[in-house]
Amino acid sequence: AQSVTQPDIHITVSEGASLELRCNYSYGATPYLFWYVQSPGQGLQLLLKYFSGDTLVQGIKGFEAEFKRSQSSFNLRKPSVHWSDAAEYFCAVLLPYNNNDMRFGAGTRLTVKP
Amino acid sequence: NAGVTQTPKFQVLKTGQSMTLQCAQDMNHNSMYWYRQDPGMGLRLIYYSASEGTTDKGEVPNGYNVSRLNKREFSLRLESAAPSQTSVYFCASRQLGGTGVSYEQYFGPGTRLTVT
Numbered sequence: 001a002q003s004v005t006q007p008d009i010h011i012t013v014s015e016g017a018s019l020e021l022r023c024n025y026s027y028g029a030t031p032y033l034f035w036y037v038q039s040p041g042q043g044l045q046l047l048l049k050y051f052s053g054d055t056l057v058q059g060i061k062g063f064e065a066e067f068k069r070s071q072s073s074f075n076l077r078k079p080s081v082h083w084s085d086a087a088e089y090f091c092a093v094l095l096p097y098n099n100n101d102m103r104f105g106a107g108t109r110l111t112v113k114p
Numbered sequence: 115n116a117g118v119t120q121t122p123k124f125q126v127l128k129t130g131q132s133m134t135l136q137c138a139q140d141m142n143h144n145s146m147y148w149y150r151q152d153p154g155m156g157l158r159l160i161y162y163s164a165s166e167g168t169t170d171k172g173e174v175p176n177g178y179n180v181s182r183l184n185k186r187e188f189s190l191r192l193e194s195a196a197p198s199q200t201s202v203y204f205c206a207s208r209q210l211g212g213t214g215v216s217y218e219q220y221f222g223p224g225t226r227l228t229v230t
Contacts, residue, residue, distance in 0.1 A: 009154070032217055043118070043204060043221035044157075051217070090156055094217055100145065100164055101172065102219065104156035 004093050006105035013081050014113045021076040021108050023091030031093035033074040034102075035065055038088045047089075050074060061085070086112045116140055118222035120205050126228045127195045135190040135225050137205030145208050146188035147172075147219065148180060150201040157204060163188055195229045202226050 005024045013019055025031060032051050036044040048059025055067040065076045074091060091105040121136045139146065144165045149157040149172075159172030163182040177199060179191045188207075192199055206219040 004156070034218075036221075041223075043223045044206075044219075045221075046218050049218065092157075099217065100147070100162050100170070101159060102147075102157075103173075104158070106154050106156045 004091055004103050004105040006089075006091055006108050008108045009106070010109045010111065012111040012113060015083050016080050019076075019078045019081045019085070019110070021089050021091075021110070023074045023076065023105055025072050025074070025091075025093050027093065027095065029096040030069060031096050032099070033065075033067060034092040034094070035059065035063070035074070035076045036090045036092060036104075037061075038090065038107075040087075044090065047076070081110075081112055083112045083114065086110055118205055118207055118220050120203075120222040120225050122225060123223070124226050126230065127192075128230055129196060131195050131229075132191065132193050133195065133227075134192075135203055135205075135227075136187070137189065137222060138187045139205075139207040139220070140186065141207060141209075141220065142185070143207040143209045143220070144185065146182065147206040147208075148178075148188070148190045149204045149206065150174065150199075151204060151224070152201050160190065160203075192227075195227075197229045200227060200229045 034049045035047040038044050047063045050057050050067045088107045088109045090107045095101045118139045147162045148160040151157045158174045161180040163169045166185045181189045203225045205222040208219045
């Protein structure tokens, strides 16, 4: 079945450590790809997006993501995590045949240890 | 500029009751969306309105109706609430088409609905 997969439900990292959140998709054509962040009790905020071109994209708050077509992946990274990064992170794809239909992964909850 | 606003923030309903969730955006976007968020499932699209006067079903439309009242407002109605509709509901908007095309969706703060 077509899907967006975030394999890690919960990740804990120490403040200052590096972070990588995984995302894989299974759609025939390359969709548009997004990472959103959700703080507790809040709506979603866009971190970054990939449509085409350079496969390494930069986002807000020091995040970056790399698109790898061969692996159908769009992993999110940050070199040094801050306590304020604790939140839930969602990978999302915009379907190539209906650009109103955005599909989300189940989310990865990030805990940051002091 | 408030962005996307939703009312109410919280609601408790009994099974069989009806209610309407309200959403408004002040960004002059032409497309609006309703999602539900359930633990372990991410967000799922209920209905969307690509432009004023049109609405379409998303991934999980059963049990819901929508109205695109005007360009700013998009409401979601539960005619006969069921416990399976306990969820957090998010409204979103974006500009699709015209000179300001953007695939980024802007989200409201959510409505937490409990059906007992």
